[in-house]
Every structure is written in structure tokens, then in C-alpha cells.
Amino acid sequence: xxxxxxxxxxxxxxxxxxxVSYIMPIEAGQDIAKNxxxxxxxxxxxxxxxxxxxxxxxxxxxxxxxEKYLGExxxxxGHFWAIILSSxxxxxxxxxxxxxxxxxxxxxxxxxxxxxISAAAITRIPMxxxxxxxxGVKFTLVRIFVSIPLIVISSIILDKLTDKNEVPKExxx
Amino acid sequence: MDYLLVLTIGAIILSFIVDRQKTIKGxxxxxKKLKKIAPQFLIMLISISIVLYLLPEETIVKFxxxxxxxxxxxxxxxxxxxxMMPGFIAFPLCGILLTTxxxxxxxxxxxxxxxxxxxxxxxxxxxxxxxxxxxxxxLFSVLIALVVAIVVGIVFGEILV
Numbered sequence: 001x002x003x004x005x006x007x008x009x010x011x012x013x014x015x016x017x018x019x020v021s022y023i024m025p026i027e028a029g030q031d032i033a034k035n036x037x038x039x040x041x042x043x044x045x046x047x048x049x050x051x052x053x054x055x056x057x058x059x060x061x062x063x064x065x066x067e068k069y070l071g072e073x074x075x076x077x078g079h080f081w082a083i084i085l086s087s088x089x090x091x092x093x094x095x096x097x098x099x100x101x102x103x104x105x106x107x108x109x110x111x112x113x114x115x116x117i118s119a120a121a122i123t124r125i126p127m128x129x130x131x132x133x134x135x136g137v138k139f140t141l142v143r144i145f146v147s148i149p150l151i152v153i154s155s156i157i158l159d160k161l162t163d164k165n166e167v168p169k170e171x172x173x
Numbered sequence: 174m175d176y177l178l179v180l181t182i183g184a185i186i187l188s189f190i191v192d193r194q195k196t197i198k199g200x201x202x203x204x205k206k207l208k209k210i211a212p213q214f215l216i217m218l219i220s221i222s223i224v225l226y227l228l229p230e231e232t233i234v235k236f237x238x239x240x241x242x243x244x245x246x247x248x249x250x251x252x253x254x255x256x257m258m259p260g261f262i263a264f265p266l267c268g269i270l271l272t273t274x275x276x277x278x279x280x281x282x283x284x285x286x287x288x289x290x291x292x293x294x295x296x297x298x299x300x301x302x303x304x305x306x307x308x309x310x311x312l313f314s315v316l317i318a319l320v321v322a323i324v325v326g327i328v329f330g331e332i333l334v
Contacts, residue, residue: 007212007213007216007296008212010216010219011212011215011216011219014219028226031226032222032223032226033222035221035222035223035225035226036218036219036221036222039218039221039222039259040218042259043214043218045177046177047207047214048204048207049177049178049180049181050177051203051204051206051207052181052184052185052199052200052203052204053180053181053184053203054202054203054206055198055199055200055201055202055203055204055205055206056184056185056188056196056199056200056203057199058199058202058203059195059196059198059199059202060188060195060199090176090177091177092257092259092260092288093257093288093289093291093294093297093298094214094217094294094297097294097297097298097301097302098206098210098301100301101301101302114310117310118289118310118314118317121285121288121289121314122285122288122289124260126260127260127264127288130260130261130264131260131264131267131284133264134264134265134267134268134271135264135267135268135271135277135280135284138328138329139277139280139281139325139329142281142321142324142325142328143281143284143285143321143325146320146321146324146325147285147289147317147318147321150317150320150321151317154313154314154316154317157313158306158309158310158313161309162305162306162309166303166305166306167302167303167306168300168301168302168303171209171210171300171301
């Protein structure tokens with residue numbers, strides 16, 4: 001309960017700060033508010049849809065399917081599918097976290113889920129095209145082909161290092 | 174992200190044709206999940222708005238333009254870890270940095286940490302995966318980013334071996 005209150009205080013304090021900086025006026029506060037609007041707008045365009053898809057995924061995808069392709073016995077192939085899935089992810093880490101968690105709840109191996117969320121940062125298709133156009137294809141290819149094996153290895157290590165009780169099955173209300 | 178909208182609507186319609194009850198349940202589950210995590214998202218947005226105020230693009234250009242390769246790479250990894258930017262802002266910025274003479278090595282450290290390491294997304298990540306695992310994953314990601322930077326440096330002839 002204490003933690004929730006802290007979050008609330010931060011939000012309330014921030015809101016008061018923004019309102020005051022429009023009244024005073026404080027330029028810094030207004031600049032911060034502009035950043036906030038810009039990013040909130042970006043998220044609003046993505047989040048509700050992404051979460052509806054996650055919800056549909058949860059009701060439609062069978063536990064056995066997830067267990068078969070991404071589960072404990074999926075081995076390296078599970079990581080391969082996680083990377084393919086990551087390349088189609090929209091938005092960013094903030095979409096990969098909840099989606100990965102749903103996969104985990106449905107029986108995906110923790111290491112595979114970790115590969116998915118880390119790879120989603122590197123391989124998202126629209127982003128890599130964008131990256132290559134600004135920094136060159138060579139740069140993008142080196143970055144992808146070096147980071148992917150490292151992500152898989154580190155995810156396998158992290159899986160081994162982590163006590164599964166530390167990972168919540170349901171997030172707290 | 175228009176194709177996300179199309180994809181979502183398509184999925185809802187398809188799902189609705191096959192099973193009405195299940196669709197309603199799925200949409201409800203999704204929105205309930207969003208509601209649950211909303212405070213953490215709000216914290217994340219608040220953090221981003223402040224961090225980007227303190228570290229505007231001009232400041233990043235200035236930071237990464239001076240100094241030697243090692244300090245710049247480390248600095249790039251630190252800045253990349255703290256901030257978070259959507260790709261449509263991050264890569265044009267990297268493009269600008271490249272034209273101002275910033276090395277590929279530095280850009281690799283910057284862009285990789287920017288995407289993989291999330292100081293501001295941490296409140297969201299820890300809700301789903303627990304604090305300990307979230308910290309460990311981010312630390313591993315910093316290491317990966319540094320290895321990627323070194324390899325990029327070697328490939329582009331900026332680090333001589």
C-alpha cells in the first residue's frame with residue numbers, strides 16, 4: 001500500500017507543478033509539460049490497441065501452444081521464435097513488457113521471454129529500416145548480428161540466475 | 174502506427190465472428206491490464222518529460238562531440254541508458270550526430286542502450302518482472318551494448334586491433 005501512495009504523490013506533485021508553472025509562469029515547467037504531452041500522445045496512439053491485442057491473445061492462444069513453441073522444452077528454437085515475434089512488435093519496450101508477461105503466464109520459459117523483450121529493442125522491423133536509412137545498412141546489420149546472440153546467451157544465463165518466485169504471475173492492483 | 178489500428182480492428186472483427194463472448198472477454202482483459210499498469214506508465218511519462226528537458230538534443234550533441242573515443246562511448250552508454258526516445262526521434266538524432274563527426278562506436282553504444290536499457294521504463298518493467306530481474310536484465314543490456322559498440326568500432330576501423 002505504501003508504494004502505491006508514493007506513486008500517487010509523485011503524480012499529484014507533478015500535476016501541481018505543471019499547473020503552477022502555467023500560472024506563474026515558469027518556462028522550465030511549461031517545457032516539461034510540452035514533452036509530457038508529446039509522449040503521452042504517442043503512447044495513446046499505441047497503448048489501448050496493443051493492450052486489446054494482448055487481451056485477445058490471452059483468450060485465444062492456448063497454453064499448450066505457448067508451452068510447445070516457447071516453453072521449458074523449446075530449447076534454442078524457442079529463442080528463435082521469440083526473436084521473430086520481437087521483430088513484429090510495435091511501440092517499444094513498454095509494449096514488449098506486458099506482452100512478454102502474458103507469454104510467461106501462458107507457459108513460456110523465462111529465458112525465452114527475456115530474449116523477446118530485449119530483442120524487441122533491437123529488431124523491430126519499422127525501426128531497423130529507419131535506423132538503416134540514417135546510419136547505413138552495414139551499421140544496422142553489425143548491430144543486429146552482434147547483439148542477438150549476446151541477448152540469447154544473457155537471457156539463458158538470467159533464466160538460470162533467477163528464482164522464479166521473484167517474477168510476479170499477476171501484477172498488483 | 175496506423176497498421177496497429179488496422180491490425181487491432183481486424184483482430185476484433187475476426188474474433189467477434191468466431192466467438193462473441195470470448196472477444197468481449199479478451200477486450201475487457203486487455204483494458205483491465207492497461208488500467209492496472211496505468212500509474213506506472215504515468216510515472217514513466219513524467220520521467221521522460223523531465224529527463225528530456227534536462228538532456229535536450231543540443232546537449233547530447235555537445236556531450237558526444239568532444240573528448241576521446243573511450244570517454245565518449247561510456248558517456249553515450251550512460252545518456253542512452255537514462256533517456257528513452259521513440260525510434261522516430263532517436264535515429265534522426267543519431268543521423269545528426271553522425272554528420273557532426275561522432276564515431277560509429279559511440280553511436281552504437283548510444284542507440285543500443287537507448288533502446289535496450291530503460292531507466293525511465295524501469296517502473297513498468299519491475300511491475301511485470303520484479304525489481305531484481307529488471308535490474309539484472311538492464312545491467313546485462315549495458316554490457317551487451319558495450320560489446321556491440323566495440324565490434325562496430327572494429328568493423329568501421331575506429332578501433333584498431
